[in-house]
Amino acid sequence: xxxxLISLFYGLLMVLGRAETVSFNLSMKDRYTLEDTEKWTVTVxxxxxxxxxxxxxxxxxxxTFDLMLYFYCDTKDxxxxxxxxKMKKALVGTSAVYLGHTVEKEIIFxxxxxxxxxxxxxxxxxxxxxxxxxxxxxxxxYIIRGMIRLSKDSALGFSLMTNDTESSETAxxxxxxxxxxxxxxx
Numbered sequence: 001x002x003x004x005l006i007s008l009f010y011g012l013l014m015v016l017g018r019a020e021t022v023s024f025n026l027s028m029k030d031r032y033t034l035e036d037t038e039k040w041t042v043t044v045x046x047x048x049x050x051x052x053x054x055x056x057x058x059x060x061x062x063x064t065f066d067l068m069l070y071f072y073c074d075t076k077d078x079x080x081x082x083x084x085x086k087m088k089k090a091l092v093g094t095s096a097v098y099l100g101h102t103v104e105k106e107i108i109f110x111x112x113x114x115x116x117x118x119x120x121x122x123x124x125x126x127x128x129x130x131x132x133x134x135x136x137x138x139x140x141x142y143i144i145r146g147m148i149r150l151s152k153d154s155a156l157g158f159s160l161m162t163n164d165t166e167s168s169e170t171a172x173x174x175x176x177x178x179x180x181x182x183x184x185x186x
Contacts, residue, residue: 024053026073027153032180034069063137064169069177070157071150081147081155084111084118091120091147091157098143103127114148116184121146123165135163144170151182 020042021035027050034042040057047053050073057067074081081087088109095107103125112119124143129135140161147157158177162170 022053022055024071025049026051026053026071027075027151030073030151030154030182032071064162064164065173066140066161067173068159070147070159071180072155072157073153074155075153081149084120087118087147087149087155088120091122091145094157095122095124095145098124101127103130109146112146112148112178114178115181117149117151117181119146119148144174148178148181150180156180 021033022042022044023031023033024047025031032053034055034057036042039060041060043056043058045054045056045068047055052073053069053071055069055071057069059065072081076082079086081090091109092107099105099107104123107122107124109120109122112121122145124145126139126141126143129139129141135141141163142161142165144160144162144165145158147155150156156177160170160173160177162173164170
């Protein structure tokens with residue numbers, strides 16, 4: 001009995017000390033794995049293998065950003081984001097809810113090219129925080145919204161809330177997001 005309790009105790013210590021790892025398949029060819037880093041925590045919001053996975057990423061220390069990743073299966077039978085026109089239309093539709101609550105009077109999407117694939121992003125500003133100094137913890141001046149094609153069979157939407165769109169941290173997060181794409185043709 002004592003040996004079992006000791007084994008359980010050490011097993012629990014290993015689990016508690018280990019980083020969270022989330023793996024999922026978006027198609028028969030596309031498997032993605034995300035895990036906690038030294039600086040970030042990854043949690044699953046919802047997921048359904050071979051269809052979608054929605055994940056939250058937050059900093060472990062100072063709350064300088066809040067990131068949602070929306071992974072989508074987009075095989076030929078679904079074809080929701082399989083052209084730049086369809087992807088942009090989906091982004092315009094999901095971003096329209098912000099109009100009237102932003103500094104921007106029109107949401108303009110910047111085209112992206114990443115590893116041979118297409119995508120779009122935009123920046124939205126919260127008017128209630130424009131003149132607030134310092135911005136309260138957990139509130140964010142900007143949302144960077146976008147979507148990129150990851151492969152022939154998948155796409156990734158993202159919403160990054162931050163107070164500094166030009167910071168090295170924001171650049172690091174966008175690089176992380178874009179890093180999920182596979183080279184076109186591979």
